[in-house]
Amino acid sequence: MSDNTGPQSAYSVGAPRRERADAARNRARILDAAERLFHEHGVDSVSMDQLAQAAQVGKGTLFRRFGDKAGLAVALLDSREARLQAAVLSGPPPLGPGAPPAERLTAFLTAYADFLDAHLDLLHMSETARPGARYRIGSYRLWHRHVEWLLGQARPDLDATVLAHALLAPLAADQRMALRDEVPLDRLRAGVTELARSVLAGR
Amino acid sequence: MSDNTGPQSAYSVGAPRRERADAARNRARILDAAERLFHEHGVDSVSMDQLAQAAQVGKGTLFRRFGDKAGLAVALLDSREARLQAAVLSGPPPLGPGAPPAERLTAFLTAYADFLDAHLDLLHMSETARPGARYRIGSYRLWHRHVEWLLGQARPDLDATVLAHALLAPLAADQRMALRDEVPLDRLRAGVTELARSVLAGR
DNA sequence: GAAGAAATCGGACTAGAGTCCGTATCTGTC
DNA sequence: GACAGATACGGACTCTAGTCCGATTTCTTC
Numbered sequence A, B: 001m002s003d004n005t006g007p008q009s010a011y012s013v014g015a016p017r018r019e020r021a022d023a024a025r026n027r028a029r030i031l032d033a034a035e036r037l038f039h040e041h042g043v044d045s046v047s048m049d050q051l052a053q054a055a056q057v058g059k060g061t062l063f064r065r066f067g068d069k070a071g072l073a074v075a076l077l078d079s080r081e082a083r084l085q086a087a088v089l090s091g092p093p094p095l096g097p098g099a100p101p102a103e104r105l106t107a108f109l110t111a112y113a114d115f116l117d118a119h120l121d122l123l124h125m126s127e128t129a130r131p132g133a134r135y136r137i138g139s140y141r142l143w144h145r146h147v148e149w150l151l152g153q154a155r156p157d158l159d160a161t162v163l164a165h166a167l168l169a170p171l172a173a174d175q176r177m178a179l180r181d182e183v184p185l186d187r188l189r190a191g192v193t194e195l196a197r198s199v200l201a202g203r
Numbered sequence C: 001g002a003a004g005a006a007a008t009c010g011g012a013c014t015a016g017a018g019t020c021c022g023t024a025t026c027t028g029t030c
Numbered sequence D: 001g002a003c004a005g006a007t008a009c010g011g012a013c014t015c016t017a018g019t020c021c022g023a024t025t026t027c028t029t030c
Helices: A021-041 A048-054 A059-066 A069-090 A101-118 A120-128 A138-154 A160-171 A173-179 A185-201 B021-041 B048-054 B059-066 B069-090 B101-118 B120-128 B138-154 B160-171 B173-179 B185-201
Strands: none
Touching: A021 A048, A021 A059, A021 A069, A048 A059, A059 A069, A069 A101, A069 A120, A069 A138, A101 A120, A101 A138, A101 A160, A101 A173, A101 A185, A120 A173, A138 A160, A138 A185, A160 A173, A160 A185, A160 B160, A160 B173, A160 B185, A173 B160, A185 B160, A185 B185, B021 B048, B021 B059, B021 B069, B048 B059, B059 B069, B069 B101, B069 B120, B069 B138, B101 B120, B101 B138, B101 B160, B101 B173, B101 B185, B120 B173, B138 B160, B138 B185, B160 B173, B160 B185
């Protein structure tokens, strides 16, 4: 628990100043309570008030620390996401470096589809708590750059920026949540694979 | 104005019973006020309270009539969307019937991209007022069926259902709103065109 | 044109997200 | 170990979407 997001808010970047003891204690309390309550009652049914109460912390503290519900979800996802990031950036092929771009791309997209399904609730909260949240979160930007780079490697003639957004679009939490019943995971995986394959194949 | 959504709530379907006079009057008032206020202050900055007051109508009336903010947006979009629907279903090629599936598909996707940009605010409200709203709205289902059918015509070997969702995904209002600055309209159009072309081209 | 049933009205009410700011706690310094 | 400045706390407050239900209006029938 709480192997998380260093000092300051989940959104901050610089500021190397050491975190105060009470702040650290409260962050841990909040994350623990969130983990527990979300697991017990489901992400959607837990209000920030309940959470603050369960963590024995004021509401102000909760929001100052994590910004909003999305920020809290990001913090909870952090360690799980870090594992996928490590695998992509420096793990073994085909997900990590070494494999040809086309293989890396489909490996990534299907891995992310699995990740999406496994943590759908938290991802949904992190992406939809406020409009456009998905596209501002650091991790999306990372995934986008990765896909963009792979596309650029394989097909320098294409608009990699736009196509990377397009390939990631069907992996948005809101779409997945809404279509989960209609589209089972294996068909989603096959779909994004087909899409990537087609784009890389060219005409 | 208020050439809109017949009797009953925007969500209802059957119920051929005639609408009461006061109900009709109030619907018109609400739609007129919404059109005006949204244009003046922007969709996001107008609260349902303000709107009810401006329309000289109780809040309960507002919500009973349109269900929620998304429903109101759907009603306001109705006539504009109807034009696009008519063009797609029975207009001249390449958007309407007659052209080969591949041409119709790119014609539709680019036309929808234009439509998206032109009515982004209302579409955003209709798609994001509550989670998954986009995928339940009647119009999305229509567009999806259309794309699915075109894909099926051209490439019966593919999973048209999934790929249709994937081709429509980059045209979600939330993504477009967030990436508007990064991706100009012509690149979005080119991107979805490239995507569709690749998928139809096969290996 | 009066009565009764059905549909609609409207504003008080609930609930939840996010803000504000006076107060309490911490940390480095002497 | 006490002081001062910096940092964090917490709960009352605001703002908005959405609900509820007694009062009112409309429509139908005779």
